[in-house]
Amino acid sequence: MEEEDEERCRQRRLEEALEVKSLRRIISAYLNYPEAAHEDVNRYERCFKKLSPAHKDLLSHSPTKFQRLRRCISINSRFIFTMLEAFDPPLDMSQDMDICEEPHEHPHNDNLFSGERNACPCHPASTSGRMCFTEADQACSGEQNNEIHKTSEVMDTNEEVEAEDSYKSKTSSLRADLENRKETDQSCSNDIADSNGNVSSSPREWLNPSFQLNVPLVDVDKVRCIVRNVVRDWAAEGQKERDQCYKPILEELDALFPNRSDESPPACLVPGAGLGRLALEISCLGFVSQGNEFSYYMMICSSFILNHSETAGEWTIYPWIHSNCNSLSDSDQLRPVLIPDIHPASAGITEGFSMCGGDFVEVYNDPSQIGVWDAVVTCFFIDTAHNIVEYIEIISKILKEGGVWINLGPLLYHFADMYGQEDEMSIELSLEDVKKVALHYGFEFEKEKTIETTYTTNPRSMMQNRYYAAFWTARKKSASLKHASS
């Protein structure tokens, strides 16, 4: 018995260490962003230098563009860095150091938590509407201790930023920032020894360059994707896309729940909530809204925007600098975007708004979730499943009888075409079969249409990928009706 307990403990420690490892890798990807982005500019410069003098003369503005790109990267990096400073990891970041030394020894997993701890890592917002993202057993702590710098304080985009010609000087200044902060943290924190005499790690030491892993460039690409997602959810430029995707959902919810009362607002779950805007809008509509998301990339960023924004337009980022393709002009490519377009805390959220970290299947396929939700909203989500049948079954289970499932999205199966990973489960159904499965799980389709939309697309690009997304409202039949029809 004791041996079993020990084995379970050992297993759990190992799992936790792997989670920490995976989170370290994601933090490292964020921290590697400046280096990777500056390396791209180095490449543009090398190519430019290879041109003949005549061709160089023709493109004499290019060196200035490279310099501007570097400044934009610095400003993006500052945003990312401040976001990481504000992040409170839900795990003890010092614990994996001995167990996993090699950066690539484990399959990479972007996801939050795994195994049992997924059971319910959900965090209600406090009455102030603050969204919490901490471990399940930690109370919502309210104010963060760490100081947040706004871009406007650090770098004014209208000001001439000091010339930073080499990527090195830029990184070293970021590192200097880091060292300074570390010293401050150490002087402010009273490291507390536990009963075993272990001293807890000092705050933010996981941001120290010595803890940073070298991550593959694909990981840094994910950071660039997050920057594009920020535009979709939190910039005025994303409004058109939000109108295409979120507005029909919000209008449908508004029409289906006309008598929402402050005393007992209906409960709505948004699995795969991304950066949280749709979940926030649903909250503002008068629902007890919960976003569920399993990517740390997403959660670190949404937590920052939702909890730490002080005003609308507080941050400037340059989301489009990473591609030279399909630009109409350099100024289009180098245009700044202000975020967030609204101040989330003043948006009028309904009490009970929360973001729940973890895998949808693991968190919600739990007896405590049966018949809990009045509405489930899936936007660009159902095709993320390994097994879409399982997603639909869970959605049906967690809805109340008569509850509604509103879906908008394509069927671009996330795990399709995973060449070389033979055991990767992926059930890829046509829309017709998805609907058949939904009928089987007791849904009745009340509304169906196709919505043309983009997803994280640069609105000024010469390339605009479009989806003809399926939109539906399906109602979970009540048990008596189900019996009658079967």
Ligand SMILES: C[S@@+](CC[C@H](N)C(=O)[O-])C[C@H]1O[C@@H](n2cnc3c(N)ncnc32)[C@H](O)[C@@H]1O
């Ligand atoms: C295509 S994005 C859509 C995000 C958002 N709904 C939107 O429309 O912008 C899909 C999201 O689902 C998340 N996701 C994928 N599988 C998940 C799972 N099993 N549990 C929770 N979230 C998941 C991804 O991390 C990603 O943020």
